[in-house]
Amino acid sequence: MNLPARLLLVFCVFILAAGYWLTDFDAHFAFMGDGRWKATRAADPVNGKVLFSAGGCISCHASSGADDRVHLGGGKPLKTPFGTFYPPNISPDLKDGIGRWTETQFIRAIRDGTAPDGRPYYPSFPYTSYRHLSPDDAIDIFAYIRTLPPVSGKPPNHDLTFPFSIRRGVGLWKLAYLNGSVIEPEGNRSESWNRGRYLVEGVGHCAECHSPRNFAGAIIDEKRLSGGPNLEGKGTVPNITPDKTGLAAWSEADIASLLKDGFTPDFDSVGGSMAEVVRNTAELSDMDRMAMAIYLKSLPPLQGQMRSK
Amino acid sequence: MKLHHAVLALSLSVMATFAVASTAAIGERQQVMKSNGAATKSIMGMLKGEAPFDLPTVQKALATYQDNTTKFVTLFPDDSKTGEKTSASPKIWDDMAGFLAANEKFKADAKAASVAIIDEATFKATMPNVLKSNCGACHEAWRIKDAQ
Numbered sequence: 001m002n003l004p005a006r007l008l009l010v011f012c013v014f015i016l017a018a019g020y021w022l023t024d025f026d027a028h029f030a031f032m033g034d035g036r037w038k039a040t041r042a043a044d045p046v047n048g049k050v051l052f053s054a055g056g057c058i059s060c061h062a063s064s065g066a067d068d069r070v071h072l073g074g075g076k077p078l079k080t081p082f083g084t085f086y087p088p089n090i091s092p093d094l095k096d097g098i099g100r101w102t103e104t105q106f107i108r109a110i111r112d113g114t115a116p117d118g119r120p121y122y123p124s125f126p127y128t129s130y131r132h133l134s135p136d137d138a139i140d141i142f143a144y145i146r147t148l149p150p151v152s153g154k155p156p157n158h159d160l161t162f163p164f165s166i167r168r169g170v171g172l173w174k175l176a177y178l179n180g181s182v183i184e185p186e187g188n189r190s191e192s193w194n195r196g197r198y199l200v201e202g203v204g205h206c207a208e209c210h211s212p213r214n215f216a217g218a219i220i221d222e223k224r225l226s227g228g229p230n231l232e233g234k235g236t237v238p239n240i241t242p243d244k245t246g247l248a249a250w251s252e253a254d255i256a257s258l259l260k261d262g263f264t265p266d267f268d269s270v271g272g273s274m275a276e277v278v279r280n281t282a283e284l285s286d287m288d289r290m291a292m293a294i295y296l297k298s299l300p301p302l303q304g305q306m307r308s309k
Numbered sequence: 310m311k312l313h314h315a316v317l318a319l320s321l322s323v324m325a326t327f328a329v330a331s332t333a334a335i336g337e338r339q340q341v342m343k344s345n346g347a348a349t350k351s352i353m354g355m356l357k358g359e360a361p362f363d364l365p366t367v368q369k370a371l372a373t374y375q376d377n378t379t380k381f382v383t384l385f386p387d388d389s390k391t392g393e394k395t396s397a398s399p400k401i402w403d404d405m406a407g408f409l410a411a412n413e414k415f416k417a418d419a420k421a422a423s424v425a426i427i428d429e430a431t432f433k434a435t436m437p438n439v440l441k442s443n444c445g446a447c448h449e450a451w452r453i454k455d456a457q
Contacts, residue, residue, distance in 0.1 A: 230453075235453040235454050236454065238454075257357075261437070261440070261441070262441070262444070262445045263349065263353065263440075263444075266346060267345075267346035267347065267349045267350045267353070268342075268346055268448075269440070269444035269445045269448050270445070270448065271445070271447075271448025271449045271450075271451075271452040271453075271454075272448075272449065272452070272453060272454065275445050275446070275448065275449035276449070278445070
């Protein structure tokens with residue numbers, strides 16, 4: 001069976017099992033999450049801006065057509081094997097955006113994948129990675145978004161194929177695959193390594209594209225970052241662990257430089273969906289880009305697919 | 310039997326010619342792009358402040374880019390969509406006009422930059438955008454690695 005067919009089967013099983021479990025969203029609300037919904041300090045929009053860039057929020061939530069980096073009206077179609085998603089308006093508009101949300105609602109959305117009314121979000125919103133953010137950092141992003149201009153108008157509903165169109169099935173998917181918690185620094189590692197890990201594994205969600213996925217569409221942990229299929233279409237996403245099929249020949253400076261200007265050590269310019277990622281990482285500081293490079297080069301090398309180039 | 314062989318041999322050689330034709334175009338366009346890569350390498354150190362600014366080198370790179378665009382567009386015959394590990398997106402043949410426009414834009418931008426760049430300050434102000442909005446943007450839209 002090909003990937004979509006297998007995903008379909010698994011999804012059907014989930015739906016059946018969902019029989020009455022999660023027929024009411026309160027159950028979902030109570031069971032999801034690691035209970036960390038409260039920040040411990042006041043929000044800092046300056047830090048929020050950095051994390052917003054690292055998180056690539058704009059790549060999915062920019063108003064369709066607009067190539068500026070501040071209008072979060074949503075609606076740019078995101079094509080996947082499950083159908084087309086239209087990311088919502090997350091501008092601070094009171095009516096169509098998230099202008100009326102509380103900090104706790106935002107934390108639950110981005111860390112638990114749970115909407116204010118308890119509905120589960122589809123994991124095309126990469127909360128499986130954003131879950132690694134601390135609640136403090138989450139409210140910083142929220143505070144930064146609130147400094148941006150409100151945009152009116154709501155994008156169309158997602159256009160998903162059955163059975164993925166049944167949102168309830170996602171609740172069970174989350175139960176099975178949404179794990180992990182806030183990434184805490186490891187004492188025996190350098191500050192930059194810890195920062196790099198936080199950015200790569202958490203808000204940067206690099207693994208969402210650079211990893212193979214299992215039959216249910218969840219990342220295979222043992223093969224994290226060793227390359228994967230291109231979910232948005234043809235082609236593959238390269239291995240970024242320091243294996244010879246990956247970044248073994250790249251120096252830390254090479255990786256940091258790619259994240260700044262998009263050029264590989266051969267002076268090829270990355271294309272595909274990585275071009276958009278570079279637009280985001282280009283907004284970060286040299287130190288943050290170097291931290292990500294240091295973390296990637298410290299990973300155990302995993303064998304991936306040999307790329308043609 | 311003999312005739313059979315002859316037909317077979319003939320058709321094989323026809324196929325081989327086709328294969329040669331397309332591979333040649335793919336190899337050539339990759340060569341053109343490698344030359345863009347080399348030209349970019351020659352100025353990147355200056356952009357990063359690791360090498361001293363040198364106007365003639367910059368102008369040479371910009372001239373290389375412009376020359377390359379002229380040759381590049383002739384290297385996309387219909388029989389070169391696949392093979393030789395090409396990373397050209399099949400979309401190029403669906404929307405050749407759009408692809409040609411991207412190539413023209415690169416030529417025009419390189420030309421405008423060769424006029425605008427007269428010293429290190431104008432170089433640093435102009436060059437990053439020429440690279441980003443052409444190398445990166447064209448590869449984003451018109452290129453897919455490992456698509457076959």
